[in-house]
Amino acid sequence: MENQEExxxxxxxxxxxxxxPFQGHINPMLQxxxxxxxxxxxxxxxxxxxxxxxxxxxxxxxxxPVLDTDPKDTNLSKLASQGVGDLLSGIMLLNQYGAxxxxxxxxxxxxxxxxxxxxxxxxxxxxxxxxxxxxxDSLNLPRIVLRTSSLxxxxxxxxxxxxxxxGYFNQVNSDLEERVSDIPVLxxxxxxxxxIKGQDDPAAKLLANMLKQTKASAGIVWNSFKELEESxxxxxxxxxxxxxxxxxxxxxxxxxxxxxxxxxxxSSITWLDHQAPNSVLYISFGSAVQxxxxxxxxxxxxxxxxxxxxxxxxxxxxxxGSEWLELLPNGFLDEVGERGHIxxxxxxxxxxxxxxTGAFWTHNGxxxxxxxxxxxxxxxxxxxxxxxxxxxxxxxxVLKVAVYLENGWRREEITSAIRRVLVDEEREDIRERARxxxxxxxxxxxxxxxxYESLESLVGFISSF
Ligand code: UDP
Numbered sequence: 468m469e470n471q472e473e474x475x476x477x478x479x480x481x482x483x484x485x486x487x488p489f490q491g492h493i494n495p496m497l498q499x500x501x502x503x504x505x506x507x508x509x510x511x512x513x514x515x516x517x518x519x520x521x522x523x524x525x526x527x528x529x530x531x532p533v534l535d536t537d538p539k540d541t542n543l544s545k546l547a548s549q550g551v552g553d554l555l556s557g558i559m560l561l562n563q564y565g566a567x568x569x570x571x572x573x574x575x576x577x578x579x580x581x582x583x584x585x586x587x588x589x590x591x592x593x594x595x596x597x598x599x600x601x602x603x604d605s606l607n608l609p610r611i612v613l614r615t616s617s618l619x620x621x622x623x624x625x626x627x628x629x630x631x632x633x634g635y636f637n638q639v640n641s642d643l644e645e646r647v648s649d650i651p652v653l654x655x656x657x658x659x660x661x662x663i664k665g666q667d668d669p670a671a672k673l674l675a676n677m678l679k680q681t682k683a684s685a686g687i688v689w690n691s692f693k694e695l696e697e698s699x700x701x702x703x704x705x706x707x708x709x710x711x712x713x714x715x716x717x718x719x720x721x722x723x724x725x726x727x728x729x730x731x732x733x734s735s736i737t738w739l740d741h742q743a744p745n746s747v748l749y750i751s752f753g754s755a756v757q758x759x760x761x762x763x764x765x766x767x768x769x770x771x772x773x774x775x776x777x778x779x780x781x782x783x784x785x786x787x788g789s790e791w792l793e794l795l796p797n798g799f800l801d802e803v804g805e806r807g808h809i810x811x812x813x814x815x816x817x818x819x820x821x822x823x824t825g826a827f828w829t830h831n832g833x834x835x836x837x838x839x840x841x842x843x844x845x846x847x848x849x850x851x852x853x854x855x856x857x858x859x860x861x862x863x864x865v866l867k868v869a870v871y872l873e874n875g876w877r878r879e880e881i882t883s884a885i886r887r888v889l890v891d892e893e894r895e896d897i898r899e900r901a902r903x904x905x906x907x908x909x910x911x912x913x914x915x916x917x918x919y920e921s922l923e924s925l926v927g928f929i930s931s932f
Pocket of ligand 1: 489490491492494727731751752753754755811812813814815816831833834835836838
């Protein structure tokens with residue numbers, strides 16, 4: 468990054484960042500920290516002991532554990548072993564009970580920073596740490612929110628009460644293919660797939676608190692770029708009176724940095740090196756979701772009959788009740804042979820940027836979606852819950868850079884989707900649209916581009932505190 472040396476020799480302001488302890492939230496926060504460091508700020512990262520990352524990759528940051536006192540049985544490691552639902556409960560409990568100890572920690576840091584002639588000028592937290600707003604207010608410290616999803620997703624979350632009043636969360640017997648009247652991008656089934664039961668659902672309450680405290684913050688940083696969500700940005704400006712900084716995609720600033728909780732398997736790249744350009748289907752469903760055993764069988768059959776090369780990330784525990792590969796159908800590995808390569812974790816950004824990668828079968832976590840867009844790689848969408856069905860619909864129906872597996876896990880549909888993105892004539896149109904989007908990303912990051920300019924504004928904004 469330009470002037471990094473020069474800027475680092477005259478650091479005067481420290482920024483404290485606090486990610487949510489999940490891979491999809493840690494990655495963008497540490498990327499943002501790197502970006503701000505390159506702009507001359509000193510960095511402190513607060514982290515829970517659960518899912519604490521390899522700090523050795525970041526010798527230029529100060530790390531500090533917080534929320535370790537476990538006030539109300541919020542032991543995240545224990546909850547993690549029970550599943551994602553319980554982890555959400557842990558986040559809610561920490562939001563409810565974490566303020567006192569967090570305030571003490573932050574207060575001590577603020578006092579110490581004054582003696583180091585390097586004042587802490589602001590706190591940047593994940594939007595889901597909504598309790599930190601009142602803490603920051605009580606210490607007169609500006610809080611900026613990092614929202615790790617799309618703008619579109621936040622607009623849908625803000626509409627949950629209206630959607631609930633209109634009965635969309637209970638439409639089990641109605642036409643699932645129908646469009647949602649207030650948000651016509653979405654189908655009725657997309658709303659149901661968020662797996663929220665209505666505005667009184669604990670997850671909906673967490674989201675409502677997140678939105679409320681985001682509106683009370685000093686500003687929002689988004690891992691998105693203006694050209695991707697132009698009309699959504701207009702709506703965000705109407706709904707949120709605080710400044711929005713769309714400076715993404717973050718990972719394009721420092722492609723080499725890694726905040727992986729698992730060790731990426733480098734054989735992914737050596738295997739890709741031996742494949743033809745645009746020929747490989749890369750498959751990964753992110754760091755958290757779990758497949759049912761029956762779904763795994765459908766995936767395996769679909770891959771076998773598609774006859775296309777594939778690189779598949781099967782995290783240990785990806786399939787409920789399994790260690791690793793033992794639930795794959797008998798003979799599957801022999802049948803696909805060299806045509807398939809399976810790893811536990813991949814260097815995903817490098818995989819997507821590899822010339823052999825032709826398509827990405829994804830769960831549409833926002834990071835994965837954005838990483839695919841950045842490399843111009845068409846997608847197959849298999850969202851599970853939360854924001855994933857929203858982003859999947861946006862990619863397939865609005866941007867048209869993806870094929871949506873509309874009916875879940877069915878081997879014939881899987882095979883057909885793989886052929887649509889890798890073999891059939893249609894693939895050229897999808898690829899062309901994806902290529903145009905990639906170009907927009909590159910322009911937005913260049914001097915004068917929207918993300919570049921937004922980052923300059925953010926730096927000026929923080930420096931003014
Ligand atoms: N990722 C990776 N290697 C893998 C699978 C995923 O590095 O084998 C990274 C991926 O690049 C992304 C993150 O893990 O940055 C997953 O975030 P996302 O928002 O896509 O999904 P989540 O894991 O939060 O469901």
